[in-house]
Amino acid sequence: MQPSKIPILDLKPQYQALKSEIQAAIDRVLESGQFILGPDVTALEQELAAFLGVKFAIAVNSGTDALIISLRALGIGPGDEVITTPFSFFATAESITLVGAKPVFVDVCPATFNINPDLISAAVTSRTKAIMPVHLFGQPARMGEILEIAQAHDLKVIEDTAQAIGARYFGTCLDCQCLPQTKQQLQGKFVGSLGDLGAFSFFPTKNLGAYGDGGLITTNDPALAELAKMLRVHGSRQRYIHEMIGYNSRMDSIQAAILRVKLPHLQAWNEQRRQIAQTYNQKLADIPGIVTPKVTPGHVFHQYTVRILDNKRDQVIQHLAGLGISTMIYYPIPQDRLAVYGNQYPPLPVSDQLATEVLSLPLWPELAPEQIAQITQALGEAIQINS
Numbered sequence: 380m381q382p383s384k385i386p387i388l389d390l391k392p393q394y395q396a397l398k399s400e401i402q403a404a405i406d407r408v409l410e411s412g413q414f415i416l417g418p419d420v421t422a423l424e425q426e427l428a429a430f431l432g433v434k435f436a437i438a439v440n441s442g443t444d445a446l447i448i449s450l451r452a453l454g455i456g457p458g459d460e461v462i463t464t465p466f467s468f469f470a471t472a473e474s475i476t477l478v479g480a481k482p483v484f485v486d487v488c489p490a491t492f493n494i495n496p497d498l499i500s501a502a503v504t505s506r507t508k509a510i511m512p513v514h515l516f517g518q519p520a521r522m523g524e525i526l527e528i529a530q531a532h533d534l535k536v537i538e539d540t541a542q543a544i545g546a547r548y549f550g551t552c553l554d555c556q557c558l559p560q561t562k563q564q565l566q567g568k569f570v571g572s573l574g575d576l577g578a579f580s581f582f583p584t585k586n587l588g589a590y591g592d593g594g595l596i597t598t599n600d601p602a603l604a605e606l607a608k609m610l611r612v613h614g615s616r617q618r619y620i621h622e623m624i625g626y627n628s629r630m631d632s633i634q635a636a637i638l639r640v641k642l643p644h645l646q647a648w649n650e651q652r653r654q655i656a657q658t659y660n661q662k663l664a665d666i667p668g669i670v671t672p673k674v675t676p677g678h679v680f681h682q683y684t685v686r687i688l689d690n691k692r693d694q695v696i697q698h699l700a701g702l703g704i705s706t707m708i709y710y711p712i713p714q715d716r717l718a719v720y721g722n723q724y725p726p727l728p729v730s731d732q733l734a735t736e737v738l739s740l741p742l743w744p745e746l747a748p749e750q751i752a753q754i755t756q757a758l759g760e761a762i763q764i765n766s
């Protein structure tokens with residue numbers, strides 16, 4: 380029998396499991412006639428604030444908007460610099476550029492793909508206003524050290540939590556020379572609740588996905604929450620009283636209603652993702668030339684991403700594709716290398732190297748053990764070709 384094809388992501392099992400509840404939630408919104416913000420959005424904001432352990436949660440139209448509005452709430456604009464990671468989806472740097480500030484890229488740690496705090500202080504200038512770490516692939520960045528550096532230089536911190544809702548910080552360090560973890564009070568907290576602001580995405584493929592675009596801003600600061608709420612609706616607190624140039628970034632009620640059905644399942648789904656990562660790691664352990672990610676406490680595996688060494692990535696992709704197994708490269712071009720930025724940035728060796736090696740394998744909570752076995756066996760075969 381021909382083994383079935385394996386996509387990179389399959390959202391259908393989750394919908395099948397929750398179909399009646401989701402349809403009832405959508406129907407309720409349709410019957411209510413209220414399609415923008417409204418009771419479902421308010422309830423979602425309250426539920427997410429309680430879940431994440433933050434005082435304020437403001438639902439917006441996308442993760443990108445959450446980043447842009449967070450930057451604007453902090454007053455960041457032309458002439459300012461924001462330190463961030465080169466190794467992320469372009470929305471990270473794009474949001475900084477869109478508000479008129481300059482992204483300053485600091486290289487990453489090879490084992491976590493996240494910004495390397497040891498290199499941040501050297502990148503701080505008199506123009507630096509904030510640090511924007513990304514918890515890439517669901518792995519928390521080293522927030523303890525990032526917050527210490529921010530405090531020392533009087534900088535704000537915006538956490539790009541688009542890929543890491545439900546991930547928790549335990550100060551685990553894998554490959555860098557870490558300072559001893561002094562920030563005991565951060566232990567076990569959800570990422571997105573640690574910096575000045577957290578920006579989340581509910582893009583359908585994220586760990587908590589809507590059926591359209593959606594995003595969230597979190598903060599414990601009432602003044603920032605107020606600003607974010609104003610920026611979400613054309614810079615106004617009161618209808619037709621516009622106090623600043625804002626955005627139209629209100630969340631749809633239907634998306635909020637869907638997310639409210641899904642939120643109670645998030646932690647179980649994240650745990651399934653961790654289990655799958657563990658299984659992948661066990662099955663890939665004996666294959667030479669593959670570096671697997673560590674399953675650290677708190678990691679929620681938005682992606683399961685390995686490094687394929689010795690220039691064998693193309694042959695692996697092709698062999699797997701020939702067997703109907705999809706893979707993806709997140710990210711083939713680091714943000715600092717994108718044509719939109721010309722050649723203004725100096726090379727960042729770790730990020731540049733990772734871009735040639737990373738490969739993300741199929742992962743969704745319902746991925747079956749037989750499918751994992753099929754994928755890992757194919758990977759083993761692919762590495763053997765011509766070696």
Ligand SMILES: *Cc1c(COP(=O)(O)O)cnc(C)c1O
Nearest residue numbers: 441442443468470471541580582
């Ligand atoms: C998805 C993503 C975003 C943007 O979120 P959208 O909801 O698609 O606008 C920002 N940063 C990272 C790291 C992401 O993965």
